[in-house]
Amino acid sequence: MARGAVVPVPVAIRHAAVVAVLVLAAAHGALCGHVEFAAGVVARGGGNAPSVRPGANVTGAAGEPAPSPESSLVGCGCGPAPAPWQFLNYKLAALWPVIQAFKKTITCDPLGVTATWEGPDLCSSFFNGTKYRGFYCEYPPNANATLTVASIDFNGFGLCAPSLVGFVDQFPDLALFHANSNNFSGDVPDLTHLPFFYELDLSNNNFSGSFPDAVVPLGGLLFLDLRFNRYAGAVPPAVFALTVEALLLNNNGFDGRIPDSFGSTGAKYLVVANNQFTGPIPRSIYNTSATLSEVLFLNNRLSGCLPYEIGLVEGLAVFDAGGNEIAGPIPLSFGCLRDVEEINLAGNQLYGQVPDVVCLLAKTGKLQNLSLSDNFFHSVGHHCMELVRSRVLDVRRNCILGFPDQRPALECAAFYADPTKHCPFIPHIPCDLPGYHHYPPKAAHGHVQGQEGGN
Numbered sequence: 001m002a003r004g005a006v007v008p009v010p011v012a013i014r015h016a017a018v019v020a021v022l023v024l025a026a027a028h029g030a031l032c033g034h035v036e037f038a039a040g041v042v043a044r045g046g047g048n049a050p051s052v053r054p055g056a057n058v059t060g061a062a063g064e065p066a067p068s069p070e071s072s073l074v075g076c077g078c079g080p081a082p083a084p085w086q087f088l089n090y091k092l093a094a095l096w097p098v099i100q101a102f103k104k105t106i107t108c109d110p111l112g113v114t115a116t117w118e119g120p121d122l123c124s125s126f127f128n129g130t131k132y133r134g135f136y137c138e139y140p141p142n143a144n145a146t147l148t149v150a151s152i153d154f155n156g157f158g159l160c161a162p163s164l165v166g167f168v169d170q171f172p173d174l175a176l177f178h179a180n181s182n183n184f185s186g187d188v189p190d191l192t193h194l195p196f197f198y199e200l201d202l203s204n205n206n207f208s209g210s211f212p213d214a215v216v217p218l219g220g221l222l223f224l225d226l227r228f229n230r231y232a233g234a235v236p237p238a239v240f241a242l243t244v245e246a247l248l249l250n251n252n253g254f255d256g257r258i259p260d261s262f263g264s265t266g267a268k269y270l271v272v273a274n275n276q277f278t279g280p281i282p283r284s285i286y287n288t289s290a291t292l293s294e295v296l297f298l299n300n301r302l303s304g305c306l307p308y309e310i311g312l313v314e315g316l317a318v319f320d321a322g323g324n325e326i327a328g329p330i331p332l333s334f335g336c337l338r339d340v341e342e343i344n345l346a347g348n349q350l351y352g353q354v355p356d357v358v359c360l361l362a363k364t365g366k367l368q369n370l371s372l373s374d375n376f377f378h379s380v381g382h383h384c385m386e387l388v389r390s391r392v393l394d395v396r397r398n399c400i401l402g403f404p405d406q407r408p409a410l411e412c413a414a415f416y417a418d419p420t421k422h423c424p425f426i427p428h429i430p431c432d433l434p435g436y437h438h439y440p441p442k443a444a445h446g447h448v449q450g451q452e453g454g455n
Contacts, residue, residue: 082120091148092122095171099132102167108160108183123147140173140196150196151176158182165189180204180225188212203227203248211235211254219243227251227271235272237261250274250296258302263287271296273320280304281321286312294318298344302326305423306350311336312430320344322371327351328423334358336431338365346394347374349421354395356381357433362392364433373397376407376415 087093099122103114116133124131126138126147134157138150149171155178163186168177174194178201185206191197191214198220208230215224216238225248232253239247240261246269255276263284268291277300285292286309293315302324310319311333319337322344330350334343335357343358354372360383361367370393377398380388387393388403396405399412406412415421 086120088123089146091146095122095149096120098167098170105161106159110158113157113159122149148173150174153178154182155180162186175199188214190214192217199223201225202229205229207231211239240265258282260284266291268293273298275300277302281307283307283309285309289313289315292316297321297324299323306331308333308426310334316340318342322346324348327421329425330355330358331426332357332429335361335429335433337361341366342369344371346371349376351376352378354380354384356383357429359384359387359393362387368392376412
């Protein structure tokens with residue numbers, strides 16, 4: 001992935017780009033009209049004129065004089081400080097030195113963005129102006145007559161700075177901070193004192209070290225994106241207890257087992273792909289049934305048996321666990337995923353017959369893509385044959401006799417002769433499937449027994 005590119009996120013997030021905005025609008029009185037989900041930026045470029053004219057409100061809520069920007073930025077070298085009366089209000093006067101101090105730390109600015117960070121018009125974009133690119137203003141809930149900076153969007157700016165501490169955390173009414181595709185590093189600021197904050201996007205930067213501790217206490221987050229950085233180590237269990245709707249941790253160096261607290265997540269979109277996670281997919285995933293829509297485990301080092309409990313996540317639309325070391329048959333419970341559109345299990349150690357009950361979802365459900373290549377399946381049923389012909393189902397590089405592009409026979413025989421690669425099988429289907437009559441088959445090697453899921 002080339003640096004500087006805005007990195008896409010799963011397709012359903014693009015379809016639900018306004019969800020977080022609508023939720024927060026209800027919760028915070030439409031605090032901010034600017035949000036970015038995978039497809040890019042939805043920015044407020046104007047809006048109704050404020051009830052206060054520029055320069056009209058230069059005192060605090062209790063009538064106190066606005067702080068002098070000059071006294072807060074001695075020695076900055078940022079040019080002459082505007083006079084206090086030139087700012088729209090006291091809040092913006094207090095933020096001017098914060099922006100100018102951060103500007104001094106920026107070591108690269110390929111788009112010349114910081115050249116617009118001059119003068120007193122911090123809310124220029126609210127009035128369709130061109131000053132202070134990346135800063136967006138709105139009326140906070142607790143001061144609905146005082147316009148102030150409510151969101152910062154640096155997506156794609158390519159800015160370089162050694163730290164965000166002392167900058168992002170100094171905007172008391174901030175709701176969003178988006179910084180996809182820059183060159184920021186250092187620690188994540190403590191944002192727990194910002195009452196309206198709910199979106200943090202630090203994707204595609206140079207952050208490193210362990211999972212940022214400052215993120216864990218952010219109980220009000222709805223969107224957390226740490227993709228494409230250099231974080232490593234374990235993900236704290238508390239991360240999966242955050243109230244986020246989207247949790248994007250992919251393309252880092254996170255490792256260790258995915259904690260059982262995974263089942264506590266309220267996320268609709270959860271991506272942990274392209275890391276170094278080991279161990280099984282947590283069986284607690286069944287607890288996410290009310291919320292989880294897309295989950296991507298692909299390209300880790302996950303192992304163990306494919307959990308039966310995945311089939312209990314009723315609203316699942318995308319399930320991707322390709323490129324791991326997961327073993328076992330596909331549980332018949334997968335046939336209950338009536339809303340699933342894509343299932344990718346390619347590149348694992350799955351075996352047995354591809355369940356007809358899963359292939360039937362292409363007729364009775366929403367299934368559009370079923371990728372099972374690079375496994376050890378030995379047969380497919382009638383409905384699955386139809387999907388192979390229509391190219392909905394990919395079963396290349398398996399062990400299916402008579403099919404093209406399969407594994408060598410000796411490789412298949414060696415796999416099936418190794419009992420350590422085999423998982424138990426549950427013949428039960430935990431839902432009613434119209435038109436499907438199931439006769440329990442014999443499990444591999446003649447065993448029909450309870451499945452231990454991801455153990």
